[in-house]
Amino acid sequence: MKFVLWGRYCADALTKRTPYREQHLAGLREQYARGVLLTxxxxxxxxxxxxxxxxxxxxxxxxxxxxxxxxxxxxxxQVDIYPWTDAIPFPSP
Structure with missing residues (x-):
């Protein structure tokens, strides 16, 4: 089943994220490799x-x-997660 995430960043996120960015991206790459994260x-x-x-x-x-x-x-x-049905599916990788 697919889910959409919609959320908000803190003020000055580009600066505040710097110490955590590589750990964040590594986690996203791992989720993507497992097929759970599409984008x-x-x-x-x-x-x-x-x-x-x-x-x-x-x-x-x-x-x-x-x-x-x-x-x-x-x-x-803030993050909100909603079940989602795609009318036009993502292409297969």
């Missing part, structure tokens, strides 16, 4: 984050997101 990134201006996950349950996605260093360090200040 994730900031909006222009880095005020919001958007992502698409594929996992057996919403709880699994929530655990991944809440386990991210950006959540733990307050870089992401």
């Amino acid at each position: 994730l990134g900031p909006t222009a201006g880095s005020t919001h984050v958007f992502g698409v996950y594929e996992a057996p349950s919403q709880e699994e996605v929530e655990a991944l997101v809440k386990g991210d260093i950006y959540w733990a360090q307050g870089i992401w200040t």
Whole structure:
């Protein structure tokens, strides 16, 4: 099942994320390699984050997101996760 993540970054996120960025990206690469993360990134201006996950349950996605260093360090200040049905599917990698 697919899930959409929509969240907010803290003020001055580009500066505050610096010490945690490599750990954050390593975790995302691992999720992508496992096929659970399809895409994730900031909006222009880095005020919001958007992502698409594929996992057996919403709880699994929530655990991944809440386990991210950006959540733990307050870089992401709010995240909402919604079940999602894609009308036009992502192409297969």
